[in-house]
Structures are given as C-alpha cells and as structure tokens.
Amino acid sequence: MQNDIQEVLYSEEQIQLKVRELGAAVSRDYEGRNPLVICVLKGAFIFMADLSKNITIPIELDFMAVSSYGNSTRSSGEVRIVKDLDNSVEGRDILIVEDIIDSGLTLSYLIDVLERRNAKSVRVVALFDKPGRRTVDLNADYTGFSIPDAFVVGYGLDYAEHYRNLPYVGILKEEIYSNR
Numbered sequence: 001m002q003n004d005i006q007e008v009l010y011s012e013e014q015i016q017l018k019v020r021e022l023g024a025a026v027s028r029d030y031e032g033r034n035p036l037v038i039c040v041l042k043g044a045f046i047f048m049a050d051l052s053k054n055i056t057i058p059i060e061l062d063f064m065a066v067s068s069y070g071n072s073t074r075s076s077g078e079v080r081i082v083k084d085l086d087n088s089v090e091g092r093d094i095l096i097v098e099d100i101i102d103s104g105l106t107l108s109y110l111i112d113v114l115e116r117r118n119a120k121s122v123r124v125v126a127l128f129d130k131p132g133r134r135t136v137d138l139n140a141d142y143t144g145f146s147i148p149d150a151f152v153v154g155y156g157l158d159y160a161e162h163y164r165n166l167p168y169v170g171i172l173k174e175e176i177y178s179n180r
C-alpha cells in the first residue's frame, strides 16, 4: 500500500492536531444547541469518529451514504444516496461532516436535500478542501487543510475502495490509476 503513495501530505499526528482544533471550534459555536452531526459515508467515517471524540457538548450522530466517484478519480456528476438518515432533520441544527470537498457536487446536493427537509440550519465541517477543483460555488464553514489539485487517499479516502485504512493522507501515484 505504502509503495503506491507518491508523497505524504499530512501525517497522523498533524491530522490529529487539526481534528482537535476543529472539535474545539464546533463545541464553542454550538454551545447550548444539541446539533445533529451527519457523517457522509464512506469517506468521512474516520474523521467522524475522531472529530466526535473532540466535541465536548451534547450532540446526536447520524449517517448517510452517498456516492459519485465509484472506481474513478473524477466525479461522475451524479450523486446517489446509498443510505439515508435514520433521523428527521426538521427544525434541527445540522452539521455535515465531510472528508473532502472537491468539485463540490456532493455537498451542494446534500445541502439542498437537507434544506428541502426543513433543517433549521446547515453547516459543513470538511477536513480537506481542493478549492481549485470547484464546479459549484461552495465553501465549508470549518476547513482542516486546503490541498493541491491531486488525487489523495488515506484517513478514510479511497481509490476504488482501497487505501481508506492508511492513518495518514498522501497523493496517490498517477500510474496506479492512469492506465485504467
């Protein structure tokens, strides 16, 4: 697995430090509000686990699975809900937890769905952001790291379902996906 990585962008330790900061910011901003924190599966599963342990106010958790990349390094443009929420979002303060914002298509779709279901507020915390790749105008309320336009894996992020279990985040060698 390690041999497929061209360059480590952020180590496990650097990520943990950032996640602690994000947890503190969320805890401060949502004091007294009991938000519903939504994990966007599968990519955000590790970030959600670590972030939630760093949130010090009462929260509820829910999970939604959406997919648009499949086995590609480019978005198909079609966002599919693979698993929906268990909870109603009506009248709730929602915090969406995303691993990465790339084109922005996944998030713009999700925000739209949650607003149409009458959430009281919708905010986004994203660990990684590729601002150079947006096709829709959208930004997270809380961002961990801005990264260059390269396909990255690890800490939940996959290529064709592989590499999610790497504890760090790195750029995938182009030769792994260029001849597919």
Ligand SMILES: O=P(O)(O)OC[C@H]1O[C@H](OP(=O)(O)OP(=O)(O)O)[C@H](O)[C@@H]1O
Binding pocket: 040, 041, 042, 043, 044, 066, 067, 068, 069, 070, 075, 098, 099, 100, 101, 102, 103, 104, 105, 106, 107, 158
């Ligand atoms: O801003 P975008 O271009 O929409 O890209 C970001 C989304 O793409 C990835 O999900 P993916 O479809 O690969 O599903 P996964 O989380 O199960 O890997 C990633 O985890 C984000 O949810």
Ligand code: HPA
Binding pocket: 069, 100, 101, 102, 103, 150, 151, 152, 153, 157, 158, 159
């Ligand atoms: O760089 C990425 N890596 C993994 N999944 C992704 N989904 C959007 N961008 C990426």
Ligand SMILES: [Mg+2]
Binding pocket: 043, 069, 070, 157, 158, 159
């Ligand atoms: Mg993926």
